[in-house]
Amino acid sequence: MDWDKLRIFHAVADAGSLTHAGDSLHLSQSAVSRQIRALEESLNTTLFHRHARGLILTEQGELLFDATSSMNKRLETAAARIRDSEDEVFGELRVTTTTGFGTLWLAPRLGKLYERYPDLKIDLMLEERVLDLPMREADVAIRMKEPSQADLIRRRLMTIRMRLYATRDYLDAAGELSSIEDISDHRLISQNPTTAQVAAGAFLVQSLLNQEIRSTLTVNNYYGVLQAVLCHLGIGVLPDYLAEDFPHLVRVLPDVESAEVPVFLAYPEELRQSKRVAAFREFVMEEIMAYRKRKVEDEPN
Structure with missing residues (x-):
């Protein structure tokens, strides 16, 4: 198969549009269209369904796109290795x-x-x-x-662990905690246990929720949990590496933490x-x- 036609096919399949592919390849729409028709004729198959909203790959087109995607990744790898032969890091x-x-x-x-x-x-x-x-x-x-x-x-x-943190302002207003049972009188801020996260963190959150906490706030990432804690909304389940960069966080219930989580x-x-x-x-x-x-x-x- 003609490598140039495969390159154009890949750009069209990736963009879903002859016009957008042409812009990225610096070719006219008609030139791109001719190359696609020629490739389809050489393969004796239809690679795209034409719709008003753009182009959709046929089953045969999906097979070819998988192949050109693999080729493209290999070429990127080769180019990266060639660039890395230089002395400078760029x-x-x-x-x-x-x-x-x-x-x-x-x-x-x-x-x-x-x-x-x-x-x-x-x-x-x-x-x-x-x-x-x-x-x-x-x-x-x-x-x-x-x-x-x-x-x-x-x-x-x-290794990191998930621990409980709050601000001094929040604790002064809501009260200190002396045992795990006290957390039921506070607002817990955490990721939802069903959110994609490390198992150790989800297990800790679920064990805390078993305390019949009266108010909760769940966020789908730790950045949101941290911001809510910094705004004095409650006690947050956060990774311990934050303690260094946010020294105003107060650790709550030091005996409560997740299992170790390795970082690779x-x-x-x-x-x-x-x-x-x-x-x-x-x-x-x-x-x-x-x-x-x-x-x-x-x-x-």
């Missing part, structure tokens, strides 16, 4: 992690990385869904569990020599080591 690095960790811990620290490598372009993808690294949905992942795929390089960064950094074996990945890995490890040191220093003797 170009795009796609990093995925959870919304809470990415928003509350990683993003505020990225300024230091940009100071070292001002030409680096980071695409930070924050979601609870685990992206497929070998399929190049992302270059690097920071995950709240050990990756199960065998073709990944992984490194354990740290992972990337595909094929990016082992990537200078961009190495720069990001070293930066994260430095920040983790500094965090660990401060945490030990702050612990009571």
Whole structure:
């Protein structure tokens, strides 16, 4: 098959429009249309259903798009490895992690990385869904569990726990807690146990909800939980790494916490020599080591 026609087909399938594909390829709509018709004729099949709202792939078109998507990812990988042969760290690095960790811990620290490598372009993808690294949905992942795929390089960064926090203003107004039973008289702010999150956090929240709490506020990510706590709305279930960056948070019921949650950094074996990945890995490890040191220093003797 003609590689140029496959490239045009992939752009059309991705955009769902001849016009939009033409814009991205710097071709006219008629030129794109001719190439698609020629490809369909060479394959003796129809690749798109034409609708007023755009183009929809046929079953045969879906099969071809899967193939061109795999080809495109391989080409991106090859291009990345070629770029990484240079001495300087530059170009795009796609990093995925959870919304809470990415928003509350990683993003505020990225300024230091940009100071070292001002030409680096980071695409930070924050979601609870685990992206497929070998399929190049992302270059690097920071995950709240050990990756199960065998073709990944992984490194354990740290462990975290979910704990209870409130502001001093809230506790002064609503009263201190001396036992777990006291939480039923307060407002609990947390992720809903059915929301995508680490099992340890969901288990802790469910055990707290069993106390017949009179008022609750559930949010689908820790950033929202934190903002509600900072606005003195109640007692929040939050990851312990926030205590350093938000020193005004008061830990409530120190004996109540989740099981340990391991945090791993992972990337595909094929990016082992990537200078961009190495720069990001070293930066994260430095920040983790500094965090660990401060945490030990702050612990009571």
